[in-house]
Amino acid sequence: MRPFEYLAPKDLDEACSLLSKHRDEAKILSGGQSLVALLRQRLVSPAYVIDIRRVPGLDYIREDKDGLSIGALTTHRTVETSPAVAKRFPMLAEAEHRLAHRQVRNWGTIGGNLSHADPGGDLAPSLIALGAVIKVVSAKGKRTVPVAEFFTDYLVTVLEPDEILVEVAIPYLKAGSGGAYHKESIRAGDRPIAAVAAVVSLDGKAGVIKSARIALGGVGLTPLEAKEAGKSLAGKKATAGVVLEAGAIAAREAQPTADVEGSVEYKRHIVGLLTRDMLNLALTRAQSK
Amino acid sequence: MKMPLQFRVNGEDYEVYVEPWKTLLEVLRDELELTGTKAGCLAGECGTCTVIVDGKAVKSCLMLAPQAAGREIMTVEGLAQGGKLHPLQQAFIDHFAFQCGFCTPGMLMSSKALLDENPHPTADDVKEGLYGNFCRCTGYVKILEAVLAAGAKPRG
Ligand SMILES: Cc1cc2nc3c(=O)[nH]c(=O)nc-3n(C[C@H](O)[C@H](O)[C@H](O)COP(=O)(O)OP(=O)(O)OC[C@H]3O[C@@H](n4cnc5c(N)ncnc54)[C@H](O)[C@@H]3O)c2cc1C
Ligand code: FES
Numbered sequence: 001m002r003p004f005e006y007l008a009p010k011d012l013d014e015a016c017s018l019l020s021k022h023r024d025e026a027k028i029l030s031g032g033q034s035l036v037a038l039l040r041q042r043l044v045s046p047a048y049v050i051d052i053r054r055v056p057g058l059d060y061i062r063e064d065k066d067g068l069s070i071g072a073l074t075t076h077r078t079v080e081t082s083p084a085v086a087k088r089f090p091m092l093a094e095a096e097h098r099l100a101h102r103q104v105r106n107w108g109t110i111g112g113n114l115s116h117a118d119p120g121g122d123l124a125p126s127l128i129a130l131g132a133v134i135k136v137v138s139a140k141g142k143r144t145v146p147v148a149e150f151f152t153d154y155l156v157t158v159l160e161p162d163e164i165l166v167e168v169a170i171p172y173l174k175a176g177s178g179g180a181y182h183k184e185s186i187r188a189g190d191r192p193i194a195a196v197a198a199v200v201s202l203d204g205k206a207g208v209i210k211s212a213r214i215a216l217g218g219v220g221l222t223p224l225e226a227k228e229a230g231k232s233l234a235g236k237k238a239t240a241g242v243v244l245e246a247g248a249i250a251a252r253e254a255q256p257t258a259d260v261e262g263s264v265e266y267k268r269h270i271v272g273l274l275t276r277d278m279l280n281l282a283l284t285r286a287q288s289k
Numbered sequence: 290m291k292m293p294l295q296f297r298v299n300g301e302d303y304e305v306y307v308e309p310w311k312t313l314l315e316v317l318r319d320e321l322e323l324t325g326t327k328a329g330c331l332a333g334e335c336g337t338c339t340v341i342v343d344g345k346a347v348k349s350c351l352m353l354a355p356q357a358a359g360r361e362i363m364t365v366e367g368l369a370q371g372g373k374l375h376p377l378q379q380a381f382i383d384h385f386a387f388q389c390g391f392c393t394p395g396m397l398m399s400s401k402a403l404l405d406e407n408p409h410p411t412a413d414d415v416k417e418g419l420y421g422n423f424c425r426c427t428g429y430v431k432i433l434e435a436v437l438a439a440g441a442k443p444r445g
């Protein structure tokens with residue numbers, strides 16, 4: 001690692017003012033599960049590392065009136081084992097369960113995971129499909145960004161150099177809604193060959209799909225929303241045929257590249273199958289709620 | 290520029306001066322000369338560097354040393370007490386759970402953290418808890434047996 005100056009702000013205000021002073025020359029450190037590897041490989045060489053790990057008030061899971069709010073410094077392990085997450089969003093607990101392994105989940109945070117913007121990250125697809133938003137602060141003020149609009153390029157987000165991700169807020173699912181997520185990988189916990197999250201809302205009496213959102217991981221420069229696949233389901237009766245068709249559309253919307261995880265054709269094939277399976281699981285869950 | 294770092298390791302208080310770009314692994318091995326913790330991949334993949342920080346298994350190759358300040362660290366050197374091996378260490382011997390031994394310190398620390406949280410784990414719990422630890426020799430079966438045996442014993 002190249003030398004840097006280590007700064008440990010005692011609260012969020014101090015962290016914001018340090019960031020607004022050092023901007024591009026600084027990197028935020030949360031759990032370091034991605035950053036330390038980047039530093040070691042000298043892929044990044046900041047002059048300042050601003051360690052927010054001990055900044056108070058960013059480690060919480062709160063059941064608010066309209067949704068679940070998760071503080072940026074909440075570890076993966078806390079999300080994985082949270083009764084509130086298990087009750088409200090089982091798909092998110094399942095995603096966490098297959099994220100890396102115990103040691104990484106014990107120290108890595110959800111704020112760091114999203115800010116790192118790995119296209120194969122396990123949280124983004126579910127959060128996009130659930131319509132979650134990210135809350136950001138800086139010395140200049142606050143703003144809110146839908147997770148679906150947060151990622152702009154490979155390892156790049158809409159965050160300005162002086163901004164800190166402070167919270168993820170996930171709206172509760174309405175009655176008659178359900179979601180599911182699965183990562184297909186060589187070993188569980190590995191990088192995805194492809195990953196798919198699906199959330200559906202049913203129109204109670206008619207068994208008709210009111211709306212659906214599908215998001216993909218590991219098959220593009222960023223996590224992607226398969227918008228056309230989602231739209232294709234709206235207003236349709238939930239038959240095997242429409243679910244299969246949505247899978248075919250999602251496979252076309254995926255933008256995979258060939259690598260050790262598989263060829264372009266194979267990854268598209270997996271996207272199609274996973275979309276079908278996750279839609280079916282989401283529909284089953286929606287019917288039971 | 291070096292900075293002071295105070296923390297507790299295996300029940301002893303330490304104050305060392307370290308460069309903030311060192312990892313906890315480097316400080317343990319190079320400053321404290323606790324070389325039981327092994328440096329393998331240095332990328333968070335293999336688990337040989339696993340130590341317990343405030344009760345949780347973490348990879349010391351991915352923890353920046355200043356993040357350990359004020360925390361309670363346990364390394365493999367802290368397992369044996371008063372010249373007597375920890376039940377997990379004894380179980381690893383009894384069940385032939387190592388060959389070259391390079392993965393063993395990390396395996397032991399992941400197992401310790403697991404048993405502290407879940408004293409009587411199932412085979413699936415052990416596989417889950419040790420998922421981040423690679424062994425290139427044993428094929429894992431003996432390690433699994435050792436941890437299950439240590440978990441089956443009543444522990445005081
Ligand atoms: C062996 C291994 C396997 C992994 N497997 C998976 C996997 O299967 N699935 C998966 O999703 N992830 C995986 N990861 C990645 C892991 O989830 C992330 O590295 C981790 O969660 C990042 O969080 P962190 O707190 O450690 O962030 P850091 O490493 O501290 O930071 C990551 C980046 O985000 C920035 N940052 C951190 N916090 C904030 C904030 N609050 N606001 C703004 N910017 C911030 C940092 O400057 C840095 O650029 C794996 C990592 C390892 C080492
Ligand atoms: S040396 Fe830390 S995980 Fe391999």
Ligand code: FES
Nearest residue numbers: 388392424425426
């Ligand atoms: S005993 Fe050799 S790596 Fe596990």
